[in-house]
C-alpha cells in the first residue's frame with residue numbers, strides 16, 4: 001500500500017470537521033432501555049441489539065476521517081451513575097477496555113503539578129499540549145473516550161488535530177524533517193505502578209511517526225520526550241527539536257484544530273492513532289464543589305466482530321448480576337473509578 005492510500009481515508013484535508021460532522025444523538029428510549037436493563041428488568045438483550053445497531057452506524061467515523069464522534073443524550077435528568085452506565089455500555093460495545101488506570105478513570109484536578117513529579121497531566125488543571133495518550137512503548141490504545149460529568153468553570157476545551165494531515169504537510173514542505181520523527185524516540189515513564197528508572201526510560205523508545213505495514217500511527221507528547229532526555233542527561237537526537245517545533249506549529253494553527261467544550265452528558269470518542277488531542281487549562285468553580293470531571297477510558301482496538309450475532313452476552317452486555325460483580329471489583333482495585 002502506498003503512503004497516500006493509507007493516509008487518504010484518515011485525512012481532513014481542507015475540510016476541518018464541524019460540530020454536525022461529529023455529533024450523534026442517542027435516543028431517549030435507548031438510554032432508558034440501557035438503564036432499565038442494568039436495573040435488572042431483563043431488557044439488556046433487547047437494548048444490546050439496538051445499541052449495536054447504533055454503534056455500527058458511527059463506528060466507521062472512528063476508524064477513518066473524521067476520526068471522532070461526540071455522543072449526545074437527550075436533555076433530561078440523569079444522575080452521574082446513569083451517565084456512567086450509558087458511557088460504559090457505549091465504550092464496551094466499541095472494544096476491549098484497558099485496565100492500566102482501571103477501565104474508567106476520573107480526569108480531574110488533584111492539585112498536582114506534572115512539572116514537579118512524574119504524574120499524568122490528567123491529574124492537573126494545566127493545558128496538556130497536543131499529544132496522543134499513553135507514553136509506554138508496550139501499549140497504545142486505538143481509541144480514547146471521555147464522558148463529561150462536569151464541564152470546567154473556565155476553560156477546559158477539548159482540541160483535536162489530524163496527524164495524517166500533519167504528515168502530508170511535513171512531506172510537502174519539510175520532508176527533510178521526517179526521518180527524525182521516524183526513528184525511536186525516548187519517552188519518560190509515568191504510568192502509575194510501573195518501575196520508573198533510567199533503564200526503563202532508555203527502553204521506552206518508539207517513533208513519533210510510524211507509517212509501515214499498511215498502517216499509520218502517530219505517538220506524540222513533547223513534554224515526556226523532553227523529560228526522558230533530561231533524566232537520561234542526553235542531548236535530544238539531532239534535528240528532533242526543530243521537527244517538534246514544526247509539529248507544534250501545525251497543531252497551533254487554528255485552521256488545523258477542531259475545538260469543542262463538552263457539556264454534561266456528552267461523550268467524546270477519539271482515534272488515538274491518527275488524531276492528536278489537547279485540553280486547554282481550566283479553572284474549577286470557586287464553590288469548591290463543582291470540579292471539572294471527565295471520565296476517561298482507553299479502548300485497546302475497535303471491535304470488528306458482530307457481537308450480537310455471536311448469540312452470547314459480551315462483556316458490553318452483561319447480565320445484571322455480572323454487572324454488579326464487575327462494579328465491585330473495579331471499585332475495589334482502581335483509584336478514582338466509579339462506573
Ligand SMILES: [Fe+2]
Nearest residue numbers: 131132133277
Ligand atoms: Fe490525553
